[in-house]
Amino acid sequence: MSLSVKLQMRQSQSLVMTPQLMQSIRLLQFNHAELQQFIEQEVERNPLLEIAGEASEQDAPESADIIPLRVHEPEPDGSAERMSESLDADYENVYQDDHGAERPDAPELAASWKSMPGGGSGGLGEGVDIDDFAAMPLTLRDHVAEQVAFAFENVTDRAIANELADHLDPAGYFQGDTHEIAIRLGVNRERIEGVLAKTRSFDPPGIFARSLSECLAIQLERKNRLDPAMATLLDHLDLLARRDFQSLGRLCRVDEEDLLQMLSEIRALDPKPGTRFEETLSEIVVPDVIVRQASDGGWLVELNPDTLPRVLVNQSYCAKVSARLPKAGEGRDFLNECLQTANWLTRSLDQRARTIVKVASEIVKRQDAFFLHGVDHLRPLNLKAVAEAIGMHESTVSRVTSNKFMLTPRGVFELKYFFTVSIGSANNDGETHSAESVRHRIRTLIEQEEPHAVLSDDDLVDLLKKGGIGIARRTVAKYREAMSIPSSVQRRREKRARAKAAVA
Template sequence: MALSASLFLRQTQSLVMTPQLMQSIQLLQMTHLELNQFIATEVEKNPLLELNGPEDSDFPHEGHSHERQGDDGEAENYGASSQTERLSEALDGGFENVYQDDAGPRKADAPELLSQWKSMPGSLGESGEAYDLDDFVAGQVTLKEHLGQQVPFTLHDPVDIFIARYLTDLLDDSGYIHHDLDEVAFALGKGRDAIEAVLAKLQLLDPPGVFARSLSECLAIQLKSRDRFDPAMQALIANLELLARRDFQTLKKLCGVDEEDLIDMLAEIRALDPKPGSGFEASVSESINPDVIVQAAPDGGWTVELNPETLPRVLVNQNYYLSVANAASKQDSDHAFLSECLQNASWLTRSLDQRAKTIMKVASEIVRQQDAFLANGIDYLRPLNLKTVADAIKMHESTVSRVTSNKYMLTPRGLFELKYFFTVSIAAVEGGNAHSAESVRHRIRSMISEEVAEGVLSDDDIVESLKAGGIEIARRTVAKYREAMNIPSSVQRRREKRAMAKVYVG
């Protein structure tokens, strides 16, 4: 058979990861802070994009839905055409059921009261401008500033002061210095003895315990400042690992004290501060804004809605595009740039709209699955996995996983990450309903918190107690959960509870 070349026309389908598709996937797993930064960058690059502030519209752009989840599991989608009216009606009639003692009117009058105060006689300066209370707020002193104010009163040699400032810059937020002194001496071109001499003087500064290189040294510095670093206390500080294991019998032998003296020494240790620099921490804690808000509905269901504060407000200025396109020159490069900007802007708004809808679908399904938890507490948290939610909303598991990453839901039970509601299943006794791992951990924690010194539960006792409650679980699983919650063994708990009981009796 002769071989010959020929041409064939064939149609095939394939999934191509375009830059726009990759962008949509990335938007799903972004937090609202990351999303705002990304949008700010896009607005800076694209002249057709605009940020629509809260004062410009009562609700975000088209596509951000308000969904209500009822007992029947069906959701009602409110269209963009009547979103503002429905939201206004809900706000006018629903707050008295949520906040019975709401102080909203008084809070609303705060700006007016502030303006009245500023207009009072004596509240104006010579320039005629009103004082601002923010101008009189004292700044927070950092740990390094606090120590820097004390160094000139402790050290007088300019070289020692320079070494002290260098060591101060090496402190962590807790007031510890973890750098090797040999490396510090080499960097400064001084001997180790000179560095240690300066360090010894710095360890006398306030707060007691700063410039320590370990926990034992930090506690020793504080005990020395109280004149309580005797030989018995030195032995205790040198064997903190035994204290962590609650091995009180060995500690009594090493310290040469009886049980009553050891209890007094432990009480002194508890009064010390293991992180002396934490009180000067200047970093501002960031509050978490929930992406989804769940509230109880009057009919017994749950109202699920997206948090408007975390939703971006991005618009495409079509009028600006038309005016610029008509006034632009006939060069192909100008029209190509405008067309590309319009395409990217339209794709971004559609991606944000799809992101909001996807978050809403996933959150609504989680609320439907965990209805008992919202109503009755953590003991009723159901086992749930990504596949169950993905099948219910007809999406892929990877999409659900991206949506639940770094997203939070505010419920009547508190603020939870969406991933909190996904727990493994623990089998029930005699084929009953399965229990979630989180609810089992909660029961273990509750049982251990109710223990007394003479009735400490072993892991086997916890297994039997859970089995009596209808939960089938292995002993090694109980031990794994207990260790994950940083709960010591029954032997260590018994020692600690007996010691604490004698302290209370004394």
């Protein structure tokens, strides 16, 4: 066997992912916020790109597709003299205490009335946002700091209390270690524990507790309801979570009526007292696709105009700059690159919009029964079926449906919601059922059960089979646990207790 080196020529085909092709694929997966951020970055980098609607009325576009930029040319010689003549540069009118150009500390009262001098859009209140003068929301740390200042006269105790407040979590629980705090502050641990005990009298009741049972105990003690039976109940919250009311009644040595009264008091408490100071911003979902019913009984699928990016290529500005550049050079190369990038971005955004409409239209077509009758008629659907119907790759459909939402007459749904696995039929008729519709039926059956006839997982399997759904018991248990629905034993205990409480 001999080894030799040979030179051969081969011709093959391969898919080359160019940077622009990779970016076009990324555009499909962007949601509205990510796409808007990407466009703003491209507009900053590319002088030929503009976002429609940002130009003022004085900079009206020369055509419907062009919004020209105002080019500031350098002033020729003598510009400084002409500029000083056009401006009021008389230094006799300049005073040291003249702060008219500065931003006021608060909106002038006269500026809020158009009939008064200086009022209206050109008054002193121009450019002033009233939200800048609104009070900051009170945080849990600030609320505790106000109470520390009045609760402790000693400077050392006040410093210890402030240190303890720094270890509060958003729910108001104390998460620190008193031993480590004592070493860091150079005081004994007993003093730390004493300050901690005093801080538990702060408002809201329950803060500075180390556990849920301690938090509830503090609140019950404020109401003078922490008796031995209630303390025993708080020590066995695990039994309460399992709805084991019989064991709780035996441990607390109370009858069933007293136990129900104790449970009602527990439900009235706040397990996370610190969250009332937490500033939570609700995220508003902006739908990318809007579905409306047409007059002929069909469905109209269109893109949300509020989420459509309006990016234009400023051809007039490009022509002005191109006329002043030499035919070759770095400036010409940069301008050509900006023009190619701008044209690519506008084409990619248009292709992205068309792809989203195609995918959404196919989803609406296949889930027509859902839009007419509800989740019970949601059909099983996968990405491959949609991809084959519209002539695209399955990965493209997956990117389009990620982080996109659809506004329908039945609410706002993520596009991924309409893709569910298939569950076979119990009648061998070939009809399949969507997993989401099956979960909805399980939830409906459990909500309709009576306290004396709670359905077990086997009962749910039998009822689903009568409805034509063939499903295993372990699948029913998995769906039930995923919906945070307790077992039949726990539901029976809770519903019986509620029924007796209602009778009482």
